Amino acid sequence: MATTVGTGDDLATLVKNFILLERDAIAAYDACIERLDAPHRKDKVSEFRADHARHLDELISLAGRVGAEAPAEGDMKQMLTTGKVAMADLVGGDGAILKAMSTNESDTVTAYERGAGNAAIPAEHRGLFERAHADEVRHKSWMESEAQAA
Structure with missing residues (x-):
């Protein structure tokens, strides 16, 4: 699914949208970790989840400095990101789960790329x-690499 996070010219709205993005990502990571079978994959994905938690903490701090709202929960997209992982688990095990997570990561890669270059x-x-x-x-x-190996 394509994201619009990282676009726009209002700093407070941008920060709020990144907070929502991270809350949704963390929920998807929780769903992923719960469903993975291989312990080494769970460990690595848990490390990545910690990166998202750090991003969220940094964004919440930034929200306080710039007067942005810091939502306490994700938005409707959370159902899509977690649902994609749950559906993948039903049809294909670790490889399918990681492939679903990779598609979720496409949105975060795009969003942060936009954010890094956004003049606002x-x-x-x-x-x-x-x-x-x-x-x-x-x-x-x-x-992507681990999904192919699974």
Whole structure:
């Protein structure tokens, strides 16, 4: 599914949307970890979940500094991201689950790439988005590779 997160020119709205994105991602990670069979995959995905928790903490801190709303829960997209993982589990085990997660990561990669280059985000805050983008690229790459190996 295509995301529009990272577009727009209002800093408070951008930060709020990234918080929602991270809440949705964390829910999908929880669903993934719960369903994976291989312990080494659960461990790696748990590491990636911790990256998302860190992104969320940083975004909530940023929200406080820029006067943005910091939603306490995800949005309707959370049902899509977690549902995709649950459906994959029904049809294909670890490989299908990781492939579903990889498609979720496509949205986070795109969103953070946009955020890192968005002129509405002041230069002093861009590092957060650049670091998160690098994390998301790493997550997606591992998930694609591990899905093929499963």
